Amino acid sequence: MPFSLLLCVTMNFLGQTWVGEWLTGLGRIAVLTRDAVASALTFKASRRDLLYQIYFIGIKSQSVVLITGAFTGMVLTVQTYIQFHKIKMDTASLAVVGVSMCSELGPVLTALMVAGRVGAAIAAELGTMRVTEQIDALRTLATHPIDYLVVPRLVASMIALPLLTVESVVVGIGSGYLVGVQLLGIDPVYLWFNMLKFTGVIDLEFGLIKSFIFGGIIALIGCYKGLSCGMGAEGVGRATTEAVVYSSISILITNFFLTLVFQRVAVLVL
């Protein structure tokens, strides 16, 4: 069998399976990303829409991010203390909390919480607009859906996520400190000193870069799922669920590879 025929048969087979659907979806997200970045760079989005999205994604996510950050910091302090106490290293507990909150738990948990709240909201809103022909109405009013709907959400998400992550990290370390000192009786000065000694600025920088990328993932997957959702209430429901699931999985997978890359960078820098 000639190679071209074999390739054709294979492509046809793939096209009819979930692999084909998955690859098609990936290609469409790539095209959406290209168009959204091109539009964002030419400033076609309105400042008013951008500010509203920053308010919706950033300000409205405060409570969920603060609660997540605080309780993660507290439980991490307690667990670390239990282990470190056995080898008389109690005062290093907050250092572990500091490093993990800055580089891993802060950005990842914040992104997962925002994906649940904002990713779902974006997919549901755009999906409803699609099934009620509001997206078509936008196009007839000579407005590109990417300029009006995708870019403000993408840019706002990439601005809001790092800020929310900083908030989560600060609250996580602060609440961990309070639990360590007030509940577990660790010496406050050494606890704080060790945290500052072992938590580098580079940890926070890596965390912020991660959260910037996670912000883009949440907005793009939410927008893609909304804009391509099936007809009817079932289509909107499925798009919403898939937006949250795919965003969360993408965040976790991306986080692993970013951590590997940052480890290499850290070795070179330090």
Next chain:
Amino acid sequence: MIEVRQLEKSFGAQLILDGVDLRIDSGESAVIIGRSGGGKSVLLKHLIGLLQPDRGQVLVDGDNITRMNERQLLRVRRKFGMVFQGAALFDSMTVAENVAFGLRRHEHLTEAEITRRVAAALDVVDLPGTQLKKPAELSGGMRKRVGLARAIIYEPQIILYDEPTTGLDPIASDSIDHLIMRVRDHLNVTSVVVTHDMRSARRVGNHVFMLHGKKIYAHGPPEEFFASRDAVVRQFIDGVADAKETIL
């Protein structure tokens, strides 16, 4: 002028349009009639580039819009206004924000001028004082009127109506028909109305196209079209079901 040449469109394995040809001159009021699910709305969406055909051409003032990308189409669409079957109002916005949408996006006007033009557009569609209402607070007929106000506010050359009277009571339908005629006569626009409401088709059109068997089956001025002796045209005009379609 809008010209459609040998337009073909399928969704999956289902062929919807198979070689549609039609021509609508500037200032004309064309009505496209045909059975539900016959492809009327699909044809209308091709005229403004919301759908791309599998084959064939759509020419708007001589420009083939089927070869344009979305950004190029945005420029062509400034000539158009479209009223959707379900109105397609932006439900997160008030009536005033909906109507002003096109102005705010594309024209640099003062807030006072936008307010004045929104009020004028709402006056034209007989809905003065509804600026602060949300679409959810409006009836079906009112929503369609707001949709029309949104379409006419930036004075387009062509207005497309997708089943403007569907789902409305006879009185609301009558008022929408009068509105379409008023807009046509006062703004001197080209109108394309997709409908299966025969009374509406008779009143608002000066050229009727019948879509049947995936093509334009018959067309002509209303007086000529509605006097047709063709069996298929007569059956549609008189609303007579085939024996196999009669539910016993």
